[in-house]
Each structure stands twice: as structure tokens, then as C-alpha cells.
Amino acid sequence: MGLQMSHSNMQKKVKPCYGPLNDDDVDDHDNNDNGTSGSLALINPPVVASYDSWVMQHPSALDTFDSITKEAKWKKVVVFLDYDGTLSPIVEDPDKAFMSAEMRMAVREVAKCFPTSIISGRSREKVKEFVQLSNVYYAGSHGMDILAPPRAVKSSDKKANEGAFQPAKLYLPAIQEISVELEDTIRDIQGAMLEDNKFCISVHYRQVQPKDHEVLKQRVKSLVENRPDFRLTEGKMVLEVRPSIEWNKGDALNYLLDTLGFSNSKDVLPLYIGDDRTDEDAFKVIAGRHEGFPIIVSSIPKDTIAWYSLRDTSEVLAFLLRLAKWKKSETSFFK
Numbered sequence: 633m634g635l636q637m638s639h640s641n642m643q644k645k646v647k648p649c650y651g652p653l654n655d656d657d658v659d660d661h662d663n664n665d666n667g668t669s670g671s672l673a674l675i676n677p678p679v680v681a682s683y684d685s686w687v688m689q690h691p692s693a694l695d696t697f698d699s700i701t702k703e704a705k706w707k708k709v710v711v712f713l714d715y716d717g718t719l720s721p722i723v724e725d726p727d728k729a730f731m732s733a734e735m736r737m738a739v740r741e742v743a744k745c746f747p748t749s750i751i752s753g754r755s756r757e758k759v760k761e762f763v764q765l766s767n768v769y770y771a772g773s774h775g776m777d778i779l780a781p782p783r784a785v786k787s788s789d790k791k792a793n794e795g796a797f798q799p800a801k802l803y804l805p806a807i808q809e810i811s812v813e814l815e816d817t818i819r820d821i822q823g824a825m826l827e828d829n830k831f832c833i834s835v836h837y838r839q840v841q842p843k844d845h846e847v848l849k850q851r852v853k854s855l856v857e858n859r860p861d862f863r864l865t866e867g868k869m870v871l872e873v874r875p876s877i878e879w880n881k882g883d884a885l886n887y888l889l890d891t892l893g894f895s896n897s898k899d900v901l902p903l904y905i906g907d908d909r910t911d912e913d914a915f916k917v918i919a920g921r922h923e924g925f926p927i928i929v930s931s932i933p934k935d936t937i938a939w940y941s942l943r944d945t946s947e948v949l950a951f952l953l954r955l956a957k958w959k960k961s962e963t964s965f966f967k
């Protein structure tokens with residue numbers, strides 16, 4: 633059995649500790665405001681502590697697997713997964729962030745055992761195209777576009793759940809407008825790229841020279857500041873321009889739990905795996921419930937609300953395979 637740690641311990645705010653190991657992570661420390669929704673705030677990165685001491689506070693979900701399953705044994709686990717950096721490794725070109733066949737198989741197996749949703753910053757259509765699984769539910773645009781299963785709602789509520797839930801639908805014309813303005817703003821910055829995620833626009837700067845990062849950020853920031861109907865969040869070498877509605881991945885998690893029929897269940901344990909700042913909103917919801925499994929994917933120490941950690945996508949794969957295997961062995965034992 634791995635590290636034993638009570639949730640009250642795990643919920644203690646972790647002191648920010650940084651030790652950049654790769655360019656994602658270096659960038660990830662820029663503007664880290666230790667907040668949720670990856671809000672953009674220009675703050676200096678704090679001082680470094682080691683991965684070993686960080687992992688003591690955010691124990692590996694693989695090392696603590698036995699205590700996780702012990703807690704989950706008589707409860708209903710509901711699985712939520714982020715996409716980029718969690719199911720697929722971070723790559724230079726966002727259009728090439730493919731998921732491996734092994735990962736697809738693992739997610740399929742997990743989804744056979746537990747209700748499983750993918751909550752991504754990508755558009756719902758795009759993430760579905762990457763994942764290609766029919767037994768998972770998809771929430772795109774950071775949860776602003778959710779297709780919950782019609783079969784999961786009570787028959788009397790069916791009408792309410794037909795089609796996708798899109799709380800920012802009214803913003804679509806404005807999103808098209810700001811997209812044109814953004815295109816204009818970044819046109820002369822070599823390597824800068826826009827990605828249309830339907831209810832939000834990503835401004836990528838992974839392929840922009842470091843000397844131009846600040847210019848790009850400032851330009852996008854001032855454009856958004858002049859549009860009160862929009863706000864800016866930040867991910868890994870990406871700025872995300874989104875409608876200024878109060879809706880994030882945490883709300884999407886709650887919405888899915890609700891539409892999946894778990895809102896009144898006392899024995900539900902949501903499990904969320906994600907690597908980025910916008911995933912903190914989902915971790916926060918689980919932390920607020922005081923039970924469940926918020927798991928951050930990171931190979932470096934970072935400030936997070938998550939209780940558990942996994943180093944990278946290969947550990948996510950190992951964890952998902954183990955989770956499905958555990959559930960199957962439990963089920964066959966009781967047959």
C-alpha cells in the first residue's frame with residue numbers, strides 16, 4: 633500500500649513550489665495566480681521545492697491505488713477526464729494531439745465500468761474526433777458545450793435534455809466578431825495561431841519566439857479588456873478567450889453528475905484527472921464535496937487543489953487500466 637494521507641491533510645493549501653523541467657512547465661509558471669479558471673494575472677513565479685516533497689502532499693494515484701479503491705469499493709465512481717496533456721501528450725501542433733490506441737482502449741474499458749465523461753477546452757466535435765469512443769460523454773469548450781446522454785435522464789425530464797447544453801449560445805455572434813479581431817491582432821506575430829473551439833478561442837503561442845510572448849499576451853489582454861462580454865484564461869502556452877459567463881469545468885462536472893442521475897446520491901465519488909489550470913475548477917468542486925479523487929497530471933511541483941497526482945500520460949494510462957481491471961475483478965467476485 634502506498635502513502636496514507638487523510639483528505640483533510642490533502643486539502644491543506646500546498647505551498648507553491650516550482651522547478652521547471654520543460655518548456656510547457658516553464659511557461660506554465662508564468663502568470664500562475666494560484667487561482668481557478670487559469671485567470672490571467674501577471675505575477676512572478678514563486679520559489680522552488682522538490683518534486684519529492686510535493687508528491688508527499690499530492691501522493692501518486694498509482695502508489696495510493698489500494699487506498700483509492702478501498703474508499704471506492706461500496707460507492708459509485710464517476711470518471712471525468714481532461715484531454716490535452718492528460719489523454720494525449722502535449723505536442724507542438726494542436727491539430728496533431730492524437731491519442732494512442734492503448735489510451736483509447738483504456739478509456740473504453742474504464743467507460744464500460746463507470747460513467748465516463750471527457751471535459752475539454754477543445755470544441756466538442758474536435759475532442760470527439762480525437763477520442764473516437766461512443767461510450768463516453770463529451771463536454772467541449774471548457775464545459776460550455778455538453779452532450780449528456782438522453783438515456784441518463786428520468787423520462788419526465790427527457791425534453792430538457794435533448795440536444796447539447798450550451799450556456800453561452802447567445803455569445804456565438806460576438807465570439808465570431810472577437811475571433812476576427814484576434815486574427816488581426818496576432819497577424820504579424822510569427823508562429824501565433826488561433827484555434828476556434830466554438831464557445832472559446834484559443835490563442836496559441838507555443839510556436840512563437842520567446843521574445844514575442846509578452847507582446848502577444850499584452851495585445852490579447854488589452855483586446856479582451858475592452859470587451860466586457862469576454863474574459864481571458866490561460867493554459868499551457870495558450871490564452872483562452874471565452875464569454876464572461878460564470879461557467880467552468882467544475883460547473884460542467886456538476887451538470888454531468890446531475891444529468892447522469894447522481895445529484896441526490898450520497899455515495900458518489902467523482903474522479904477527475906487533468907493537467908491544466910482550468911482543471912483546477914473541477915478539482916475545487918470535488919474538494920468542496922470532501923470526497924472523490926481530484927488527480928493532477930504533472931511531472932513538476934505545481935500549486936494545485938488536487939489531492940493526488942500522476943506524472944504524465946503514461947501514468948494516466950497505467951492508472952486507467954488498473955482502475956478498469958480492479959472494477960472487473962470486483963464485479964466478477966460478486967457474481
Ligand SMILES: O=P(O)(O)OC[C@H]1O[C@H](O[C@H]2O[C@H](CO)[C@@H](O)[C@H](O)[C@H]2O)[C@H](O)[C@@H](O)[C@@H]1O
Nearest residue numbers: 715716722723724726729752753834838868870
Ligand atoms: O482542456 P484541455 O482538453 O486540456 O484543452 C486545453 C487546450 O488544449 C490544447 O492546447 C494544448 O495542447 C496542444 C496540443 O498538445 C498544445 O500544442 C498547446 O500548446 C496546449 O495549450 C488545445 O489546442 C487548446 O485549444 C485547449 O484550450
